[in-house]
Amino acid sequence: MDKRVEFSALADDKSRRRRAAGCLPWRKYAVIYKSVLMESLQYAANMVTGFLAYFIFIFIFVRLWGYIYQTPGELIAGYTKEQMIWYVMMTEMIWFGSNAASVAREVSGSIRGGNIAYLMNRPYHYTLYVLTKYTGEWSVRLPMYAIFAVVIGTMMVGLLPRFPLAAVPVMALCVVLGLTINAVFKMCISLASFWIEDATPFQWLYDKLLLVVGTMFPVEIFPIALQPLFKLTPIYTVCYGPAKLIVDFSLEKCVEILTAQAVYLAAGSALMFLIYKKGVKKLYVNGG
Amino acid sequence: MQAIEVENLSKTFRVKRKEKGMRGSIKAVLHPRIEEIRAVNGVSFSVEEGEMLAFIGPNGAGKSTTIKMLTGILYPDGGKVEVMGIDPTKKRRQLAYQIGTVFGQKEQLWTHLTPYDNFRFFGAIYDLSEKETEARIGELAERFELAAFIDTPVRNLSLGQRIRCEIVASLIHKPKVLFLDEPTIGLDPVVKENVRELIKQMNREEHTTIFLTSHDVGDIEKLCRRIIIVNAGQIVQDDSVEHLVSHYLDKSPADMQAHDRACGVETGNGEPSAPTLEEIIVDIYKSKEDC
Amino acid sequence: MLTAAKNQMRVCLLSIKYNIMREMVNKVTFLTNVCFMVLNNATFLVQWFILLRLREDVGGYTLREIMLLWGLVAASYGLSHILFARVFSLSELIIKGKLDSFLVQPKNVLVSVLTSSTDISAIGDFLYGVVIVCACRPGVGGFFLFLLFVVTGAVIFTSMALLMGSLSFWFVRMDMLQNQMVMNIVSFGTYPDGIFSGVTRFLLYFVIPAGMAVWHPVHVLVSFDAGMLFTVLGYVCGLTVLAVAVFYRGLKRYASGNLMEARL
Secondary structure, eight states: OHHHHHHHHHHHHHHHHHHHTTTOTTHHHHHHHHHHHHHHHHOHHHHHHHHHHHHHHHHHHHHHHHHHOOSTTOOBTTBOHHHHHHHHHHHHHHHHHHOTHHHHHHHHHHHHHTTHHHHTTSSSOHHHHHHHHHHHHHHHHHHHHHHHHHHHHHHHTOOOTTOOGGGHHHHHHHHHHHHHHHHHHHHHHHHGGGTSSOOHHHHHHHHHHIIIIIISSOGGGSOTTTHHHHHHSTHIIIIIHHHHHHHSOOHHHHHHHHHHHHHHHHHHHHHHHHHHHHHHHHHHHHTO | OEEEEEEEEEEEEEEEEOOSHHHHHHHHHHSOEEEEEEEEEEEEEEEETTOEEEEEOSTTSSHHHHHHHHHTSSOOSEEEEEETTBOTTTOHHHHHTTEEEEETTSOOSOTTSOHHHHHHHHHHHTTOOHHHHHHHHHHHHHHTTOGGGTTSOGGGSOHHHHHHHHHHHHHTTOOSEEEEESTTTTOOHHHHHHHHHHHHHHHHHHOOEEEEEOSOHHHHHHHOSEEEEEETTEEEEEEEHHHHHHHHHTSOHHHHHHHHHHHTOOOSSSOOOOOOHHHHHHHHHHHHHHO | OHHHHHHHHHHHHHHHHHHHHHHTSSHHHHHHHHHHHHHHHHHHHHHHHHHHHHSSOBTTBOHHHHHHHHHHHHHHHHHHHHHOGGGGGHHHHHHTTTTHHHHTSSSOHHHHHHTTOOOTHHHHHHHHHHHHHHTTOOHHHHHHHHHHHHHHHHHHHHHHHHHHHHGGGTSTTHHHHHHHHHHHHHHHHTSOGGGOOHHHHHHHHHTSTHIIIIIHHHHHHHSOOHHHHHHHHHHHHHHHHHHHHHHHHHHHHHHHTOSOGGGO
8 A cells, every 4th residue: 555655656756757857758868968978078188198099009000901911902801901901990980989988887887886776766767878978978089089080091091992972971870870789788798787796807808809800800801601600799780880881882781781780779778678677676676 | 292393384285277168278278377375374383292182173274284294294385393203294204103193084994804904904014013913903902892893894894883993003003193084074973972982091091192183073072172273274273172162251242142143043131142162163263254 | 224124025915915815805706807807818819810810920920929929918917917006096096195095104105005906807917928928838948037027027017107107296187198108018019019110119119118018028038139138127127217216206296285176
């Protein structure tokens, strides 16, 4: 009996809050987004050191591929030297520009520090709150890395021949989908903190997998037997797909990658909601 | 002998001021506006060996800056400091053997270790032999009644148990002077009372000089005979607690009524009420603000 | 003097022991951290298998040299993070005024700070480094030479972090530069020196000392060269002296309290 009273009070409260938000349940996400966006803008200094780190990575790869490609026009795994370097530049741009580690830090930190108990009772879905916040972060960072990448890429290796400018919006969409999928997967791993004390080691492995298999080299460079396997992993949708599309655009590839991304995003989000629900339940049972 | 001698002590911070926003940041780089803040401004006092002194003042009055200068963390810009006859700026490490510090808001203990392991670590820091450390731990554990939880990791202790351990850790090397910075912050009244009693006991039995800062008037009333009030970097009152209270009664009735009004005290019959120490302190803080 | 040094050593050892004890409180976390770090490092073998399939050598390095290179970087990075993990967050300590509690202790401030925490995953790095070098069969002499270079490498990592971190006494936001510097040594140090040339190479020996921490040692391990060995030792001494000097200059400034708003 008592419980029912409590429930109806809760429902009242909910509807009141909804009214207060102007009948727009999504508005709160916009506010979260905006406040973090402003904060990010102030950290120009972070950008400079980030650029430096990015530049160093690219520089090493330019030298490395410069050493490995011996004759001009040589093809390795179907890529010219310029394409190979642009490929790394694009995957690293996504890597640096998205900085998905911040999602992991935030979620693991909240769960381990016990803050989650307060956050999950707020009138928003915690996972969407984190993702929105994260979107606010990369919305500033990624375009700046994109500009920086184009500038240093043009200076160090030159523009890609036959680059389809008209396809840029599709490429951008592909990049955005890719890094959102990545954030969802990182969130899933972090949500494991509900059960295990420290999920960071799993983050390392996931990151390393992306880095070695998808970021440094395109999938085609691996033995042919392994390639179909890689295409089943998130690598295909997170880094390989968008970068491949940028350095070697074709319409059928584009459709294929976008489809894979849609499937991955749906499956990943379902998994994320499920883990979160189970985790919260576990928290209620054990009382944190 | 004087435990602490301070003469005309001063400390000025130079702080870069930045206006809000992007424009402010650019301005700060081009024309940095440097502001001087006199955190401590010509402070002089001395503390007898074995005395218990309350050193109080509103937030930002210069209390912690003074403690930092007394313990050798900060160097003064002017004036002279001597603690147990040692100049903290010249012989910081030598001084460290003579003093103990407890910062209520900063933990000095390793939270994953048991109090016992912590005490042994502090024993090593102060060059006590294993035997001396053991003996001292036994002695203090008994006095502070730590036996029940001396083998429980610090992070699993209650705040009250933890602060008792903090105090014991700072006493391992039998310091001559103990600096307590808000030792009872966040404790419940019973534990507060208990901690105060222990501090008193240390002072009585080991003749430890106590230098206390606190916002809790109870700490001051229960522990200290003498009180120094600082505000805006200067000493505004240096008196015995007893005298301070009676001196305030000597003030003219008009003054007292004004004071009562300021404090929102309804006396009803127009007669001034006898102010408590707390009211006096509030009054002193405020009167300084006005000028 | 001797007793003072002995007492200091006692405190250091106790400190390191307690640090490791802390991390081992939860054995499962401890073991997964260590094991996953080993796995994490091992993924880079994949990268080199791929690259060495394309060319027989990369910058003059075959798989054996690459393994030595990786072993050295991992083991020295690991050692510095096991013993002196706190130096890598020195900037934060300075900016937040957390050096206070070290200053009221009657021990050497720098040593107390350095040994005040540890990083368990670094044990994984260290083990990985040792195992991978052993897999190269360096021989007994070679192994001891390797250990010597692990120590010099760890000192380079630590000193570089100390030097960069100490700049926080003067400038804000040095924490990022500090991390960047350490990561730069790792990034460059995990690739063969043969792919760099000219000014870059010079910079990589003296400014970002990947050359001193990794490449020279690898060359000495492959074919012994006393000149290179002494260059490394000399550089290590010089860098350490500089870093310690800058730290103590900064500490004076810390004690004068004129750091920045954050300290007030």
